[in-house]
Amino acid sequence: MKALILVAGHGARLVPAIGETPKALLEIGGRSLLDRQIDLMTELGVERICLATGYHHEAFASRYGDRVDYRYNPFYRESNNIISFLFARDWVMDSDLVVCYGDLLYQPEVLEAALWSPAESALVIDRGRVEEGHALISLKGGNVAEIGRSIPVTSADARFVGIAKFAQRGISPLMQAIEAAVRAGKLGDYYLAGVERLIQEGHAVSPIDVTGCPWTEIDYPEDLDAARRDWA
Numbered sequence: 001m002k003a004l005i006l007v008a009g010h011g012a013r014l015v016p017a018i019g020e021t022p023k024a025l026l027e028i029g030g031r032s033l034l035d036r037q038i039d040l041m042t043e044l045g046v047e048r049i050c051l052a053t054g055y056h057h058e059a060f061a062s063r064y065g066d067r068v069d070y071r072y073n074p075f076y077r078e079s080n081n082i083i084s085f086l087f088a089r090d091w092v093m094d095s096d097l098v099v100c101y102g103d104l105l106y107q108p109e110v111l112e113a114a115l116w117s118p119a120e121s122a123l124v125i126d127r128g129r130v131e132e133g134h135a136l137i138s139l140k141g142g143n144v145a146e147i148g149r150s151i152p153v154t155s156a157d158a159r160f161v162g163i164a165k166f167a168q169r170g171i172s173p174l175m176q177a178i179e180a181a182v183r184a185g186k187l188g189d190y191y192l193a194g195v196e197r198l199i200q201e202g203h204a205v206s207p208i209d210v211t212g213c214p215w216t217e218i219d220y221p222e223d224l225d226a227a228r229r230d231w232a
Helices: 012-018 033-043 057-067 081-087 108-115 168-183 192-200 221-230
Strands: 002-006 048-053 069-072 097-101 104-106 121-126 136-140 143-148 158-166 206-209 215-217
Touching: 002 033, 002 081, 012 221, 033 048, 033 057, 033 104, 033 108, 048 057, 048 081, 057 069, 069 081, 081 168, 081 192, 097 108, 104 108, 104 158, 108 121, 108 158, 121 143, 121 168, 121 192, 143 192, 143 206, 158 168, 158 206, 158 215, 168 192, 215 221
Parallel strands: 002 048, 002 097, 048 069, 121 206
Antiparallel strands: 097 158, 104 215, 121 158, 136 143, 136 158
């Protein structure tokens, strides 16, 4: 099992609160978001971890050294994590894979649910957190039917938690879908544009339901304030 953690972004919405610090290196209760993820992944048996970097790559490299692998996206200012995923293509192909955003806090059972999923492709979801402005999910027949920020809250069944799991056999179709999305001009999209294309091509993408398990994504200053209050 490998883990790819997406940390290339600048975190522009948080700049007034964090300055130039990369989001994933923000400290909550004396530990950075990324420290927490890497430590938990190691504890749960993830064999190799790669940071898909961009903004302040050197801050990650100096902090983690050879504890993790790196894939650098030089176009991080003009693109989104779909391009970071492409730069990690060589690294992700040979093992089952869990993919995580770098700005997450979660209890161990959230990651455990992803690691233990037998599905070829799966997204971790929360049915209790359907909130506008986030990646929402609609379900049909027990699978993910649609994912995106444009799904109306009234039509959504769940919110994407920011963690996905792909069995090795599912990674090649995923990469082909991501490449097709990029060729279609979706350089500024999340890698979920590739997952959406997978669904459109008839591949099953399963939900991993962690409703009720504590987790949070730090996108805005108020998220950071709440995390420092509730997760310290």
